[in-house]
Each structure stands twice: as structure tokens, then as C-alpha cells.
Amino acid sequence: MAEVTPAAPSEIFRAYDIRGILERQLTPEIMQAIGRAIGSEAAARGDCRVMVGRDCRASSPALAKALIAGIRASGLDVVDLGVAPTPMVYFACCEAAPCAGAIVTASHNPPDYNGVKIVFGGVSADAATIQDLRRRILEGDLIRGSGGLIKRDISERYRERVVRDIRLARPMRLVLDCGNATVSGIAPAVFRALGCEVIALDCDPSAGMGERIPDPARPECLQALARRVIDEGADLGLGFDGDGDRLGVIDAAGGFIAADRLLMCFAVDILNRHPGSEIVFDLKCTGHLAEVIRRAGGRPVPWRSGHAPLKARLRGSDAQIAGELSGHIMLKERWYGFDDALYAGARLLEILSHDPRPTDAIFRTFPGGIATPELALPLPEGEAERIMARVIPLADRLPDRFGDLEVQTLDGLRLDSPTAWGLVRASNTLPKLVFRFEGDDPAALAAMQERFRRLMDEAAPGLALPF
Numbered sequence: 315m316a317e318v319t320p321a322a323p324s325e326i327f328r329a330y331d332i333r334g335i336l337e338r339q340l341t342p343e344i345m346q347a348i349g350r351a352i353g354s355e356a357a358a359r360g361d362c363r364v365m366v367g368r369d370c371r372a373s374s375p376a377l378a379k380a381l382i383a384g385i386r387a388s389g390l391d392v393v394d395l396g397v398a399p400t401p402m403v404y405f406a407c408c409e410a411a412p413c414a415g416a417i418v419t420a421s422h423n424p425p426d427y428n429g430v431k432i433v434f435g436g437v438s439a440d441a442a443t444i445q446d447l448r449r450r451i452l453e454g455d456l457i458r459g460s461g462g463l464i465k466r467d468i469s470e471r472y473r474e475r476v477v478r479d480i481r482l483a484r485p486m487r488l489v490l491d492c493g494n495a496t497v498s499g500i501a502p503a504v505f506r507a508l509g510c511e512v513i514a515l516d517c518d519p520s521a522g523m524g525e526r527i528p529d530p531a532r533p534e535c536l537q538a539l540a541r542r543v544i545d546e547g548a549d550l551g552l553g554f555d556g557d558g559d560r561l562g563v564i565d566a567a568g569g570f571i572a573a574d575r576l577l578m579c580f581a582v583d584i585l586n587r588h589p590g591s592e593i594v595f596d597l598k599c600t601g602h603l604a605e606v607i608r609r610a611g612g613r614p615v616p617w618r619s620g621h622a623p624l625k626a627r628l629r630g631s632d633a634q635i636a637g638e639l640s641g642h643i644m645l646k647e648r649w650y651g652f653d654d655a656l657y658a659g660a661r662l663l664e665i666l667s668h669d670p671r672p673t674d675a676i677f678r679t680f681p682g683g684i685a686t687p688e689l690a691l692p693l694p695e696g697e698a699e700r701i702m703a704r705v706i707p708l709a710d711r712l713p714d715r716f717g718d719l720e721v722q723t724l725d726g727l728r729l730d731s732p733t734a735w736g737l738v739r740a741s742n743t744l745p746k747l748v749f750r751f752e753g754d755d756p757a758a759l760a761a762m763q764e765r766f767r768r769l770m771d772e773a774a775p776g777l778a779l780p781f
Contacts, residue, residue, distance in 0.1 A: 322451040329742035330622035333429030342380035349384020351450040356414035363391040365406040367398030369419040389459015399558030401654035412436030419557040422529040483667040489551040491539040493528030497558040530562020533570040540568040560641030561655035567674035574599035594636035618725040685752040689780040698740035704773040733758035
């Protein structure tokens with residue numbers, strides 16, 4: 315491989331998408347080179363066109379224009395979907411003949427970031443494919459041509475497809491928090507068409523996201539939604555991230571329902587129709603999820619975090635659903651197997667509508683311990699991976715040092731004891747380490763955190779740990 319050039323900085327080609335800091339790592343020129351590589355790879359795979367959408371970030375129009383120019387310069391036609399949530403672009407790539415797609419977005423990253431999520435043949439690009447796009451740029455392995463351009467709005471077709479699939483047993487009163495982001499133009503229409511009474515919160519795409527980047531995996535980001543649910547006496551609150559592929563939920567009492575608890579609800583419902591099938595989830599999820607799955611007659615499958623690896627595991631199994639703590643929920647039963655917060659929210663409403671109890675009472679039936687949210691430790695670029703390379707070799711000695719621990723290194727390092735568990739891993743989307751802990755009681759939680767303090771002090775002394 316040639317030396318790294320300004321046209322392909324290695325740090326922006328991440329585990330399952332491309333993300334970088336504007337001007338420093340990601341410019342229109344670099345985006346155009348990425349477009350050339352996407353078009354060249356799509357052509358090599360037999361895709362004849364590329365669906366392109368973008369989120370509501372202020373930087374996205376110019377970057378999307380550059381990306382489209384690069385794709386067309388490779389000779390492939392582009393269907394410009396304009397401002398479109400990520401799952402709507404996935405839908406366009408999967409609904410009929412599978413094709414390529416690209417979404418200009420940085421999801422929940424800060425405003426000075428942007429990037430691209432990529433699809434080939436209806437399938438999200440994996441880590442090897444992302445790296446091969448960089449190789450194409452560095453080696454000049456790019457085809458030339460003059461592709462066409464069509465502008466298309468598929469929002470009505472997408473809405474009709476969701477509405478055709480979902481049947482609510484009773485009307486639901488719902489608060490939607492779109493963060494003035496990319497789903498703002500479609501989410502209220504979808505849920506009203508399902509027969510819901512919709513109270514819209516920050517659903518004005520013309521207002522812009524500003525400095526508030528919605529992240530439904532963080533309870534603090536859904537505080538306004540929780541207050542509104544209580545004030546309105548709503549059955550449920552749904553919150554969405556910046557590009558619409560991650561879901562957050564607030565119950566009728568204003569309680570935050572983490573995605574691993576949503577997966578409990580989905581798993582019980584799906585296993586009624588697919589007994590014995592797998593339920594796939596990432597290692598950040600509560601240990602109680604596996605317990606619920608087994609009790610419902612299913613097979614729990616812990617897996618690596620990230621929408622691309624989870625979707626790949628879902629495709630290659632009898633599982634009908636996969637999900638992760640961050641709010642990516644992928645349904646294969648009745649849908650296309652991609653992460654779609656709008657459809658997942660609609661399916662959740664369908665399940666809950668068949669139970670006359672308030673939604674907070676329904677979720678209280680599922681077991682749980684005392685869990686932290688994801689705890690982040692920001693680090694210089696590349697440092698999280700270097701630290702994890704020192705942490706993982708220590709895992710071989712952990713049972714002898716800490717007693718009855720189950721050690722998992724599928725994605726980072728997870729330690730499970732009979733009463734608690736903890737995890738540390740390098741983030742795939744930002745330069746940081748991520749920790750999460752859960753215990754049956756405060757003492758068990760504190761003991762697991764102390765084990766990780768000792769472990770991290772051995773691997774990387776002097777870190778200011780976030781717990």
C-alpha cells in the first residue's frame with residue numbers, strides 16, 4: 315500500500331463507516347475521492363446505481379454534493395434522495411433489487427464531525443470493505459465515467475410500507491422527540507398514519523439541530539421528552555438520533571427504558587412465533603437479557619457492538635432480531651433486517667397496544683439490576699486501541715486473580731461474576747474508551763468497578779477513569 319495521503323487519512327476509515335472532523339480530516343475534496351471509491355466498488359460488485367441521502371447537519375449539503383460528484387465520476391448513476399433518515403436510504407437499497415447506497419451523516423457525533431454510512435448490494439459495508447475503499451483511493455484503483463443524476467422523494471412510499479405492516483390493537487397517545495433532526499419530516503406522519511395521537515417535540519427540520527445532537531442512548535438527552543410524556547399523560551415517548559437509525563424510549567411514568575430492556579420485550583413477542591430461534595445482542599447489554607431469552611424459549615447470542623457486525627450475524631442465522639444498547643434495533647421478521655428506529659418504534663407500539671396495562675407496568679415485569687449508562691473516557695486518536703491491546707492479554711490471568719469470573723474478549727473485555735459484570739472496549743465511532751457496569755446491588759456493582767480500576771491501572775497507569 316502506498317503512503318497515507320491527505321486524500322485518505324487512516325483515522326476516518328472506521329470499523330463500519332467513515333467519520334472525521336470537518337476541514338481537518340474531512341473536506342469536500344476528500345469526500346469526492348470517497349465517492350469515486352464507492353462508485354468503483356459498487357461497479358465491481360455489479361451495482362449500477364447508488365442511492366444517496368443526507369442528514370440535517372449544516373455541513374451535509376456541500377459534502378453530499380461532493381460525494382455525488384465523485385460517484386458520478388466513476389460512471390455510476392446516482393439517485394439523490396435529499397434529506398433522508400439513514401433507514402429510509404437502507405429501505406431504498408433493499409425494497410426492490412438490492413443496490414448500493416451512501417448516507418452523509420455522523421449520527422450522534424459532535425457538530426464538527428461528518429461522514430458516510432455505506433451500503434453495497436443492500437448490505438452495510440463491513441470493516442474490511444471500508445478499508446478497501448481507502449486502498450482504492452491510495453492506489454488510484456478508481457474507474458472513470460459520467461453517471462447520471464435523478465432526484466427522488468421516497469418518503470411517501472416508505473410511510474405506506476410501514477403503515478401496511480403495523481396493526482395497533484388500541485389507539486396510543488405518543489410524544490415524539492426528533493431533535494429537529496433528520497426524522498422530523500417523516501416521523502410524525504408515520505405515527506399519525508398508524509392511528510396514534512402524536513405530540514411533536516422538536517420536530518421542525520428547518521430549525522436545525524444546533525449544538526444539541528440527539529443521542530437516545532443517553533438518559534439526559536431524553537429529559538425533555540420524559541417531562542412532556544408526564545405532562546401530556548402519554549402512553550409512550552419515542553426519541554431518535556440524528557440520522558434516525560437509533561431509538562430511545564420513555565415509558566408512561568417518565569422512566570427511561572434502555573435498549574437492552576426493549577430487546578426483552580421484542581424477544582418475548584418474537585419467540586412466540588419463532589420458538590427456539592436466536593436473539594442477537596451486543597456485549598454492552600444487561601446479563602438479564604439472556605435470562606429473559608432463555609425463559610421465553612430462545613437462544614441468546616452475545617455479539618460485537620456495531621450495526622454492521624450485528625446485521626451480518628442476523629443475516630447468517632435463524633434470528634429474527636438483533637440489537638445493541640446504543641439503540642440500533644434490526645428486525646428481520648416482517649422487515650428488511652436493517653436498523654430502523656421508526657419501524658422499531660412502530661413494532662414496539664404494536665406489542666404494547668395488545669396489553670391493557672400502562673407501559674411502565676409492562677416494562678417493570680422484566681428483571682434488572684443497578685446499571686450504569688455507557689461511561690466514556692475521551693482519549694487522543696488511536697490511544698483507546700493501544701490501551702486495549704495491553705488490557706486483553708491480562709485476561710488470561712483474570713480468573714486466578716479475581717476468582718469465579720467469566721471472561722469474554724469478543725469485543726473489548728467483559729467480566730461476569732455471579733452478581734455483577736463490567737465491560738471496557740474501544741469505541742468504533744469516536745476516540746474513546748467505553749465502560750459499562752451492572753450489579754445485583756450497590757455492593758456488587760462497586761466491587762466490579764474496583765476490579766476494573768485495578769485492571770486499568772495495571773494496563774495504563776494514571777488514567778482519569780469515569781467511575
